[in-house]
Amino acid sequence: MASRKTVQNTHIGTQIRDLHGALLDIMSVMNRPQRDAVLVREAAIALDRVLFPLLVVIDRFGPVGVVDLAARVGRDYTTVSRQVAKLASLGLVERKADARDQRIRESAITPKGKEMTRAVDAARERIGRRIFKAWGQRDVSELVRLTRKFADAIKDEA
Numbered sequence: 001m002a003s004r005k006t007v008q009n010t011h012i013g014t015q016i017r018d019l020h021g022a023l024l025d026i027m028s029v030m031n032r033p034q035r036d037a038v039l040v041r042e043a044a045i046a047l048d049r050v051l052f053p054l055l056v057v058i059d060r061f062g063p064v065g066v067v068d069l070a071a072r073v074g075r076d077y078t079t080v081s082r083q084v085a086k087l088a089s090l091g092l093v094e095r096k097a098d099a100r101d102q103r104i105r106e107s108a109i110t111p112k113g114k115e116m117t118r119a120v121d122a123a124r125e126r127i128g129r130r131i132f133k134a135w136g137q138r139d140v141s142e143l144v145r146l147t148r149k150f151a152d153a154i155k156d157e158a
Contacts, residue, residue: 042123045116047092052120054083055109058093059117063106065098092116 029035036049047055057072058064066084070077084107087093092113098104109117132140 039120039123039127042127043116043119044123045119047090047116048086051083051087051090054080055087055092055113056117056120058084058087058107059109059114062093063096063098063108065104065106069107087113 033049036052040047040049040052053073054069057069061068061072064072066081067077069084070080073080075083084093084095087107088095090112091110093107094110095105095107098106135143
């Protein structure tokens with residue numbers, strides 16, 4: 001059994017480098033401001049593209065504090081705090097005290113914000129269908145399964 005692990009590990013260095021390269025390619029596309037602009041346009045919503053990623057992350061991970069939110073989007077927490085205040089003024093999120101620590105203010109999606117993120121989800125699905133149109137269902141399922149497995153493993157490592 002030990003020899004089998006050794007054989008499997010001989011190519012892992014190259015595979016990790018290739019995986020890292022693929023992830024960098026994906027992240028560079030996902031982090032382009034134009035990508036967010038395409039999703040906003042495809043979703044037919046009126047929202048500043050700077051606020052767009054925050055709304056999506058609050059929807060997916062909320063209620064969420066500003067420090068955690070800032071870390072998730074790679075921005076300074078003071079900037080994120082101002083941007084969340086803007087989302088709140090638009091009625092897309094609400095800010096409230098954390099149930100465990102009253103000093104922490106968390107942001108949660110409002111029904112108006114949820115309506116907007118549903119439009120974004122539908123736009124993302126339309127775009128995804130175009131991207132995966134030449135893929136077989138099995139390949140898409142494997143990609144999703146393995147990506148989730150990797151995401152869970154990398155979260156545990158961090």
